[in-house]
Amino acid sequence: IDIKTLRGVTGGLTTIDPGYKNTGSCESAITFLNGEEGILRYRGYSIEDLAEKASFLETAYLLIFGELPTKEQFEKFHTDIKSHSHVDEDIKKILDGFPKSAHPMGVLSSLTNALIAFNPSSVNVDSEEEMYNAIVKILGKFPVLTAWAYRKRVGKPLDYGDDSLGYVENFLKMMFKKPNGEYNASSTVVEALDKLLILHADHEQNCSTSTVRIVGSSHAGLFASISAGINALWGPLHGGANQAVIEMLEAIKEDGGDTHKFMEKAKDKEDPFRLMGFGHRVYKNFDPRAKIIKKSADDVLGALGIEDPVLDIAKGLEKEALEDSYFVDRKLYPNVDFYSGIIYRALGIPTEMFTAMFALGRLPGWIAQWREMRLRKEPIGRPRQVYIGENHREFKAVNER
Numbered sequence: 001i002d003i004k005t006l007r008g009v010t011g012g013l014t015t016i017d018p019g020y021k022n023t024g025s026c027e028s029a030i031t032f033l034n035g036e037e038g039i040l041r042y043r044g045y046s047i048e049d050l051a052e053k054a055s056f057l058e059t060a061y062l063l064i065f066g067e068l069p070t071k072e073q074f075e076k077f078h079t080d081i082k083s084h085s086h087v088d089e090d091i092k093k094i095l096d097g098f099p100k101s102a103h104p105m106g107v108l109s110s111l112t113n114a115l116i117a118f119n120p121s122s123v124n125v126d127s128e129e130e131m132y133n134a135i136v137k138i139l140g141k142f143p144v145l146t147a148w149a150y151r152k153r154v155g156k157p158l159d160y161g162d163d164s165l166g167y168v169e170n171f172l173k174m175m176f177k178k179p180n181g182e183y184n185a186s187s188t189v190v191e192a193l194d195k196l197l198i199l200h201a202d203h204e205q206n207c208s209t210s211t212v213r214i215v216g217s218s219h220a221g222l223f224a225s226i227s228a229g230i231n232a233l234w235g236p237l238h239g240g241a242n243q244a245v246i247e248m249l250e251a252i253k254e255d256g257g258d259t260h261k262f263m264e265k266a267k268d269k270e271d272p273f274r275l276m277g278f279g280h281r282v283y284k285n286f287d288p289r290a291k292i293i294k295k296s297a298d299d300v301l302g303a304l305g306i307e308d309p310v311l312d313i314a315k316g317l318e319k320e321a322l323e324d325s326y327f328v329d330r331k332l333y334p335n336v337d338f339y340s341g342i343i344y345r346a347l348g349i350p351t352e353m354f355t356a357m358f359a360l361g362r363l364p365g366w367i368a369q370w371r372e373m374r375l376r377k378e379p380i381g382r383p384r385q386v387y388i389g390e391n392h393r394e395f396k397a398v399n400e401r
């Protein structure tokens with residue numbers, strides 16, 4: 001049966017597939033993932049090649065529009081993004097309403113949603129041009145919101161970046177510039193963050209991306225869909241794992257460094273503790289992103305002259321897990337989040353911002369998937385269920401119950 005026919009079929013057999021482990025929700029031409037062989041490609045280009053040779057913004061263009069940009073296309077794209085990199089000053093008032101202790105992910109999803117009020121034209125996107133405008137707006141404003149969420153937390157003045165810089169360097173400057181406006185990121189730092197963002201840029205129908213597509217399928221608009229995706233990403237079983245990994249590695253260090261004890265705890269079915277940064281729904285051999293990030297962690301820490309004892313703990317855990325039948329039998333390997341936090345930390349990014357960094361990286365993927373869904377005129381996402389509740393019951397008034 002072709003997909004068009006399938007779209008018209010309702011009311012027949014309902015399959016049940018908890019966690020959608022074996023359900024394809026859409027056809028997609030964006031990201032190819034082979035979990036058995038550890039292959040990941042964006043629009044046909046291997047993740048290894050892109051991480052090595054492309055820039056994050058080039059990768060964003062590729063994901064969203066399907067081709068690597070020419071020089072002219074790239075320049076126009078970047079210029080359009082920069083021309084939308086200011087957010088309404090009133091957004092600052094909303095930000096001010098949050099306590100300093102608010103988690104950046106909650107702040108980011110709220111502010112992304114709030115952007116709709118200031119950019120109402122971003123909601124009705126019936127033409128490709130309207131879609132494009134909404135896309136460059138969110139790509140321009142999101143790094144500002146991310147940097148502001150951080151600066152609010154640490155009590156620093158909110159500011160904009162420097163249009164003359166590249167997308168990633170400009171973001172770093174917005175995060176870390178001093179009151180006198182100074183911030184010079186070393187090329188090691190800029191390149192390392194660029195690479196991390198590329199590695200996080202898309203991953204087909206994961207939890208947050210499926211959320212973006214399903215919210216967008218009601219035609220709720222790009223910003224509302226992205227805001228929903230941020231919330232989905234926040235959870236510790238998904239993007240929130242990068243923060244949880246560092247907290248776990250720190251806890252192991254504080255406890256004296258006994259990795260075995262934590263491995264046993266993760267295996268204990270009575271204990272809810274899981275080895276954070278291990279396991280993946282699709283990768284059952286290795287996560288190619290984790291391989292690249294592990295090497296990058298060594299390179300970046302070396303280049304910056306940083307010795308982080310938790311890197312050794314992480315490597316120790318990985319080695320032990322590779323020899324442990326519990327982890328081997330269940331095909332649990334380090335995922336993208338296992339080593340990323342160690343690099344973020346070396347770049348000066350605080351732990352509570354790790355998942356927000358993931359969101360910044362995943363933004364192009366969410367956009368690409370949302371755009372594909374709209375261009376293909378996909379129907380509203382609406383799964384069925386198998387009802388297991390009470391049968392018909394007679395209503396009793398409250399004094400008769």
Ligand code: ACO
Nearest residue numbers: 236237238239241266274275276277278279280281330335
């Ligand atoms: N530590 C210990 N045991 C684990 C772990 C882990 N990290 N992950 C899975 N298991 C065990 C489960 O307890 C289960 O065991 P059982 O068969 O004896 O009941 C088995 O492995 C299968 O696990 P599921 O939860 O069914 O696998 P699922 O595909 O649903 O979950 C997930 C994948 C959520 C990534 C899981 O491996 C996990 O919780 N990992 C830790 C959190 C994490 O790192 N998340 C980031 C994922 S990557 C990303 O989202 C960017």
